[in-house]
Amino acid sequence: MIRVAVLSAIVCACAILSFGQAENALARVRALNLPILDGGVTVIYSPSAKARAQRYQAALEAAHKWYEAQLGVSVPVTLAVLDKPDWERATSVPYPMPNAKTGLVTVPSRMEDFPGFADMQADADILAETISFHEMGHIFADDYEGIRSRNSWVNELVPNIFAQEYICARQPGLKAFMPRPVPDALLPRYTSLADFDYLTGVQSVPFSNYAWFQFHLNRLAFFVAQKRGLPQVVEQLKLAFPAAQGGYLPSEEVLRRMETIAPGFTAELGLLSGPATITRVDESICSGATASEGAPTLLVVDNRTSREMTVSQDGKSPIRLAAGRWRRLNVRVGEKLKLSSGSCLVASGEPTLAVIEKP
Ligand SMILES: [Zn+2]
Missing domain, CATH: 2.60.40.780 (von Hippel-Lindau disease tumour suppressor,  beta domain)
Structure with a gap:
């Protein structure tokens, strides 16, 4: 059964590094001397993952082409599809956490190794591909469009908007993965966006709890994608959350700005709008x-x-x-x-x- 857990599981270390570090990250992957397939998105892969690397490359190339055409930009992206031994030689990000660094999207060769994967009842390949759309959204939003907020949840909402815009426009087959409500019985320890801001990036938020947040951020991203196309949303996000003015905003102000982009956004928040549960x-x-x-x-x-x-x-x-x-x-x-x-x-x-x- 294909379930919504696929999108709920879009998670990442979301390590957006400075340019120097990022060059390092790409250089480290290249230094492994692994096979490379050139293309619209170059892929570097572990030999054990050749078939998946080709598949993931094709999926990401299609999304990449669409993002570039929609936004009228040219953004070099490299994809790394790595097995555990190569991953651990390439990066300090714990395996198998997908992540984005400037110009580099890294996904594991086996999403099956992801904690809780068995419970997701997901297709490993579709999961990896969908996550790669999100990770690439970080690169476009952060590095090229200058969209950045000190409110961490905004930085995760934005790449989910990229992924949802693409899925809605060009991958109708993936609409089967659109979010559905999560039963109350599955409520995690932390449920407020304030919690997400205060604690994200640290080990204190359990994996499953982080995935729950991503599920809801995808639900919200889907809502936004129904209102406007990607170019219009990006223009408004650039005005609302310019990287150059990166102060932390009170949640009321973030929501006021989101309302200008997607009227009705606040009413969609549900539990997320509650006070911090820490x-x-x-x-x-x-x-x-x-x-x-x-x-x-x-x-x-x-x-x-x-x-x-x-x-x-x-x-x-x-x-x-x-x-x-x-x-x-x-x-x-x-x-x-x-x-x-x-x-x-x-x-x-x-x-x-x-x-x-x-x-
Ligand atoms: Zn992310």
């Missing part, structure tokens, strides 16, 4: 010694006051946190952090959020 911690009176031997954990400090504050951690330089900004700190369970207001925050066993609202 465990909260309140300020407390500073007393006693700080624990320095606890297990590593995370503490997010969100400064909602109108003035800058500092956060002091034993043995480290104080961190200045401007009004309206937040920072994710690596701490230890039981560790005490002192705020410039004179109060303290104590880290707990799971990622914790402290929202500071009093001046």
Whole structure:
């Protein structure tokens, strides 16, 4: 049975690196001296994956051609299809997490190795191809169109819009993979876009939870794709989320901008619009010694006051946190952090959020 889990599983490390690092990433793959097939999208592949490499190349080339024609740009893209041994020689991204770096899309030769793959009841080839459309969307959006937000979920929504626009326009066969609602019983630990922003990119969000977010971001991307074609959406995304003005935006502002692109967007959010579900911690009176031997954990400090504050951690330089900004700190369970207001925050066993609202 073909299920929606295919799109729900569009995940990636989404490591968009600087140009120097990216050249490195491509150079590292090339240095493996693997077979290469030239084409609209060059593919570098492990010998064990020749048949899949040819198939994935053809699928990505078609999408690449369409993205370029729609946007009137020329964007070199290389695809790497790697087995585990070659993957581990080529990149530090954990196998088999698909990812995008400037000009380079990397997918595993066996999506079957993906955690939870058996539960997805998905076709490994279609899954890999669909994910590659998303990964290539990162390259077009980030490197060539200058669309970038400090709100992480926006950076994942955008490549999903690219993929959904292409699927809707040119791959009607893949419409069978369009999102459907997820039963409430399958709700993961984190369900708010605020959680996604605070925690994305760290190991604290379990794989299945990250996939759940991607499922919903695809659902939203599909909604956007029904409203406008790719060129119009991209023009508006460039205005709404220009990379050059990369400050973190309050969610109300992100949604106001998305409404101009796709009216009705906010009403589609559902659970995602809820407040952060990360465990909260309140300020407390500073007393006693700080624990320095606890297990590593995370503490997010969100400064909602109108003035800058500092956060002091034993043995480290104080961190200045401007009004309206937040920072994710690596701490230890039981560790005490002192705020410039004179109060303290104590880290707990799971990622914790402290929202500071009093001046
Ligand atoms: Zn991504």
